[in-house]
Amino acid sequence: MARTPRIATAITELLAGNERHAWTLEEIRDSLVRGGTKTDFSSIFRASEKLIADGAIKKLSLEDGRACFEQAAAHHDHLHCTDCDRLVAIPCVIPRKALTAIEARAGVTISEHQVTLIGLCPTCRIAAEKRQPRTTRSRVRRGASS
Amino acid sequence: MARTPRIATAITELLAGNERHAWTLEEIRDSLVRGGTKTDFSSIFRASEKLIADGAIKKLSLEDGRACFEQAAAHHDHLHCTDCDRLVAIPCVIPRKALTAIEARAGVTISEHQVTLIGLCPTCRIAAEKRQPRTTRSRVRRGASS
DNA sequence: CTAAGTGCAAATCATTTGCAACCAG
DNA sequence: CTGGTTGCAAATGATTTGCACTTAG
Numbered sequence: 656m657a658r659t660p661r662i663a664t665a666i667t668e669l670l671a672g673n674e675r676h677a678w679t680l681e682e683i684r685d686s687l688v689r690g691g692t693k694t695d696f697s698s699i700f701r702a703s704e705k706l707i708a709d710g711a712i713k714k715l716s717l718e719d720g721r722a723c724f725e726q727a728a729a730h731h732d733h734l735h736c737t738d739c740d741r742l743v744a745i746p747c748v749i750p751r752k753a754l755t756a757i758e759a760r761a762g763v764t765i766s767e768h769q770v771t772l773i774g775l776c777p778t779c780r781i782a783a784e785k786r787q788p789r790t791t792r793s794r795v796r797r798g799a800s801s
Numbered sequence: 802m803a804r805t806p807r808i809a810t811a812i813t814e815l816l817a818g819n820e821r822h823a824w825t826l827e828e829i830r831d832s833l834v835r836g837g838t839k840t841d842f843s844s845i846f847r848a849s850e851k852l853i854a855d856g857a858i859k860k861l862s863l864e865d866g867r868a869c870f871e872q873a874a875a876h877h878d879h880l881h882c883t884d885c886d887r888l889v890a891i892p893c894v895i896p897r898k899a900l901t902a903i904e905a906r907a908g909v910t911i912s913e914h915q916v917t918l919i920g921l922c923p924t925c926r927i928a929a930e931k932r933q934p935r936t937t938r939s940r941v942r943r944g945a946s947s
Numbered sequence: 948c949t950a951a952g953t954g955c956a957a958a959t960c961a962t963t964t965g966c967a968a969c970c971a972g
Numbered sequence: 973c974t975g976g977t978t979g980c981a982a983a984t985g986a987t988t989t990g991c992a993c994t995t996a997g
Contacts, residue, residue: 720866762923777908
């Protein structure tokens with residue numbers, strides 16, 4: 656390496672933090688610039704490509720077509736909050752057995768899958784309930800009562 | 802109505818047929834033009850918007866960010882074939898009970914969801930198996946064809 | 948006539964690429 | 973020195989919008 660890739664490093668750190676789960680290119684750019692890093696889309700874009708190739712981050716796509724990036728991690732699904740517009744991670748929703756069953760039933764081969772739930776993230780859900788309490792007693796979220 | 806919307810009608814018919822399950826704007830444009838209809842992206846785009854507003858069709862987005870359209874119908878999921886690049890409909894993969902369970906477990910509210918399976922559609926799966934049978938004994942002609 | 952529907956051209960948006968300057972190794 | 977990085981500017985690709993024209997009702 657001829658130089659320590661400042662931008663790639665900055666992106667990696669940003670995605671590793673928990674300010675957000677996933678970031679669009681614009682959000683990454685804004686965050687870096689606000690943080691005092693002089694950069695632009697092309698640098699971020701190319702650094703992201705490299706990070707993806709290295710397997711350090713992953714690219715997702717929002718329903719509106721924009722791309723966003725998340726830190727590489729074990730497979731999980733996402734919920735796109737209609738209120739705050741953030742993407743939050745959700746444990747995988749489809750059990751492997753279900754996928755196998757679908758393959759058999761539909762006659763397809765499934766190599767991967769992506770699930771996007773649309774709704775309210777935990778934070779916005781709570782906020783919504785405060786603004787407009789449920790007519791019925793709202794449930795209390797307690798430890799996984801599976 | 803001042804005029805019978807030719808383009809909207811053409812789109813509706815196209816999506817109602819079974820040549821494809823979902824069409825990109827470009828595919829719609831190409832198909833209409835090939836069929837002798839003089840039109841362009843903006844007309845198709847606006848007619849689509851109207852059809853969406855009317856609830857006649859739905860807009861989806863591919864992983865690469867392009868939009869595509871399908872006839873409105875009961876909820877179902879999709880498989881994006883990595884071979885022929887088509888989107889095929891798959892009966893919904895996530896049972897309602899599972900969604901409710903996720904809402905409770907993750908503390909979110911789910912208003913809708915979209916699942917995209919990535920893999921081979923029935924046609925391409927069969928084609929793939931012909932090219933390379935899974936049966937151990939019939940292991941033949943690998944390589945050869947380029 | 949009169950406005951919804953349409954086509955062409957131009958504007959946007961979100962990337963993506965060309966290229967010359969830079970600089971850590 | 974040198975090649976991987978980076979920033980600026982320009983190019984793309986896919987929509988989306990401005991506007992004048994057309995024509996069914």
